[in-house]
């Protein structure tokens with residue numbers, strides 16, 4: 001089976017500014033990857049580049065056998081990427097259910113399955129997007145991405161700004177997704193502890209390049225190395 005995602009010698013950024021340099025990695029079908037690193041090292045830019053939201057100066061981005069590097073963002077989404085951006089981008093004047101159905105495509109993920117994963121969304125199905133708490137918005141952003149039935153799900157700092165109790169709820173839902181679904185998932189996350197617990201493989205970025213790509217267990221067992229790679233804020237706190 002081909003890899004779900006393959007990046008080869010990516011050079012990308014904003015206009016003439018290059019943020020990502022010579023970045024290559026593959027994601028085997030159905031696998032999970034966490035990405036960590038200090039602020040500003042290019043984690044969000046990497047997800048944005050996969051989605052076609054930056055300027056690709058060089059390199060190849062493959063989704064399965066398809067070269068998506070020249071496709072516009074909406075075509076990439078249709079080709080099989082589900083993106084949950086940091087800002088969540090909920091439509092404020094649509095109901096929860098209308099938000100969920102915006103990008104619906106047939107597949108294993110149905111409205112009933114999303115409501116089963118996030119019962120809170122079922123309770124709030126008739127509420128407008130602007131009436132939701134931060135945690136509910138994040139559940140909605142997840143659910144909406146899942147209903148596009150993607151091959152690869154990209155999550156950008158899904159726990160940012162949420163209360164610890166909500167983070168725990170969302171994390172449990174993500175673990176269920178990890179264990180029960182064949183979907184490939186890339187999660188960019190500031191909390192190293194959550195990132196390392198989520199995926200068996202972790203990538204650490206530094207200044208637009210990959211500084212580490214390997215078993216999460218290696219970093220869990222070596223906090224000094226993790227701190228050297230990520231700094232104090234990225235440690236196991």
Ligand SMILES: Nc1ncnc2c1ncn2[C@@H]1O[C@H](COP(=O)(O)OP(=O)(O)OP(=O)(O)O)[C@@H](O)[C@H]1O
Nearest residue numbers: 014017019037038039040041042043044045046190
């Ligand atoms: N729209 C933009 N235009 C120009 N430069 C940008 C833009 N967005 C980000 N950058 C720059 O790209 C670099 C990488 O930023 P990016 O947001 O990808 O880092 P990050 O690792 O996700 O950081 P954080 O954890 O703070 O979100 C930074 O130097 C940032 O200033």
